Amino acid sequence: MLDNSQSAGSDTVTDLNNVRLKLLQQWLKPLSYAAGVHAVDQNALVVYYETEGRQLRRIDFGTTTEVQLMELGAACGNSQGMARDRFATRLDVAATGLLDFVERELFDGTYADEPRDKVLRAELISLNVYGSGGFEATSAVTRDENIIGSLVVVFPTAHTGGALTFEQDGLISKFDFPAQFEFVDTGLAPILPYAAFRNDAKFTMDPVRTGHRVCLTYNLLLADRKTAISTLRITPANEQSFENMLRTLLLDSAFLPAGGLLAAGLTNKYPMPKWPANQTYDPTTGQSVKGPSQIALIRELLRGHEARILTLAQNVGLETHVKLLYNTGNSGYISGRDVLRDDVADLFGGHVNESFDTWNEFPTACQVVQQDGVVLLRGEDRLEHLRQEALLVWQGSMYGYVYQDASDHVDPTTGVSVHWLSKLTQLNRVQGEYIRSDSLIEHMFGDAVLVVVVPAFGVGVRSTVA
Numbered sequence: 001m002l003d004n005s006q007s008a009g010s011d012t013v014t015d016l017n018n019v020r021l022k023l024l025q026q027w028l029k030p031l032s033y034a035a036g037v038h039a040v041d042q043n044a045l046v047v048y049y050e051t052e053g054r055q056l057r058r059i060d061f062g063t064t065t066e067v068q069l070m071e072l073g074a075a076c077g078n079s080q081g082m083a084r085d086r087f088a089t090r091l092d093v094a095a096t097g098l099l100d101f102v103e104r105e106l107f108d109g110t111y112a113d114e115p116r117d118k119v120l121r122a123e124l125i126s127l128n129v130y131g132s133g134g135f136e137a138t139s140a141v142t143r144d145e146n147i148i149g150s151l152v153v154v155f156p157t158a159h160t161g162g163a164l165t166f167e168q169d170g171l172i173s174k175f176d177f178p179a180q181f182e183f184v185d186t187g188l189a190p191i192l193p194y195a196a197f198r199n200d201a202k203f204t205m206d207p208v209r210t211g212h213r214v215c216l217t218y219n220l221l222l223a224d225r226k227t228a229i230s231t232l233r234i235t236p237a238n239e240q241s242f243e244n245m246l247r248t249l250l251l252d253s254a255f256l257p258a259g260g261l262l263a264a265g266l267t268n269k270y271p272m273p274k275w276p277a278n279q280t281y282d283p284t285t286g287q288s289v290k291g292p293s294q295i296a297l298i299r300e301l302l303r304g305h306e307a308r309i310l311t312l313a314q315n316v317g318l319e320t321h322v323k324l325l326y327n328t329g330n331s332g333y334i335s336g337r338d339v340l341r342d343d344v345a346d347l348f349g350g351h352v353n354e355s356f357d358t359w360n361e362f363p364t365a366c367q368v369v370q371q372d373g374v375v376l377l378r379g380e381d382r383l384e385h386l387r388q389e390a391l392l393v394w395q396g397s398m399y400g401y402v403y404q405d406a407s408d409h410v411d412p413t414t415g416v417s418v419h420w421l422s423k424l425t426q427l428n429r430v431q432g433e434y435i436r437s438d439s440l441i442e443h444m445f446g447d448a449v450l451v452v453v454v455p456a457f458g459v460g461v462r463s464t465v466a
Contacts, residue, residue, distance in 0.1 A: 032200050036193070038153075041189065046060050125217055149198040149201075157213065159178055159212055243312045246318075256417055259453075265449075320452050324344065425447065
């Protein structure tokens with residue numbers, strides 16, 4: 001005879017196991033979301049952005065301050081976000097392997113009906129800053145059929161709140177970004193929390209309680225594998241020839257024997273500062289200290305023609321910079337000097353004058369530009385460019401005529417030798433104003449240029465052949 005008590009107990013155990021099995025089945029279902037942390041290089045914490053006044057700023061989330069975060073938030077405005085064309089990040093989610101993790105966790109097998117020539121690609125769309133009370137209310141409906149999901153990567157900033165809550169088939173998961181920085185060992189490398197979710201995911205974001213949440217948002221797309229960017233790049237023949245020829249020149253003791261520069265005009269437009277670098281007063285020395293160069297930051301944003309020159313020069317082992325080139329002469333004449341500066345010359349406010357009269361207490365505009373600057377020798381390539389500019393102004397009547405600017409007292413035979421790889425452009429120009437001797441307002445311009453530093457023969461990368 002069957003023991004009813006034993007039967008009841010067995011039924012209870014069976015029911016419990018059935019619940020457990022159902023939980024296992026539920027947990028085995030592919031989720032529409034995934035979250036975790038990913039180790040990155042220290043350089044991945046650097047972001048460059050443009051303020052509302054079109055000033056270029058740099059922020060390092062490894063050493064950021066609350067003031068810097070407030071400035072970044074102010075640059076985003078009421079929308080709490082900054083469009084892709086106003087910032088640049090060194091974080092590459094594909095190169096760091098994060099995109100591979102997302103594909104395995106979130107999309108592996110989900111698109112099995114898609115052809116094998118498809119690959120997951122991340123498209124950076126915005127930088128978001130959420131201050132106290134800031135939040136993203138709900139998931140937005142994506143109308144682009146090529147976009148299959150989103151990825152959010154959070155920078156390491158001190159803040160509380162802002163947890164993401166996901167819900168799927170009655171299963172609720174909550175991911176608290178700030179908590180990830182507390183229990184993960186960051187002794188080896190910086191870590192970045194991330195959350196990825198498909199278009200069908202349902203989620204809410206709690207308001208940020210204190211501090212600032214800064215994150216990057218990406219669209220996730222399926223792209224044709226043949227058109228997706230590969231991490232293995234084959235160097236084109238012309239670039240390889242450029243690098244080989246550059247190495248050959250460095251081996252020649254007759255090429256810039258005392259050292260010099262290679263220069264290239266910028267063919268793409270970049271965010272340019274309007275004002276000189278900020279200065280802060282140091283009470284210990286009683287002097288003003290100039291802030292970091294805003295022009296130098298442009299080097300990290302280079303693309304196209306100038307980016308190739310940058311890469312090839314670095315392959316050879318040469319130092320590269322982006323600087324400002326001022327022509328102190330008059331428009332339409334081959335006059336003045338070429339002066340290379342690290343930052344914008346402080347001509348603003350009318351505190352300089354072009355006259356060299358001994359009674360004048362202020363320096364001339366030319367003198368101000370040359371302070372902290374380097375005078376460049378004008379070779380035939382640069383002179384030809386200036387002749388072409390003069391032709392445009394004077395319709396050919398001034399070709400070959402050199403007008404010597406009397407206000408610019410610099411020996412034309414002294415300076416740094418430079419060879420131009422491509423002519424100077426005016427796409428990235430800063431403008432300074434100063435007062436002429438007749439009290440009229442005059443302008444002087446500085447154009448951004450990429451320079452490659454060539455050491456003297458027998459020094460640095462050229463020392464092996466000394």
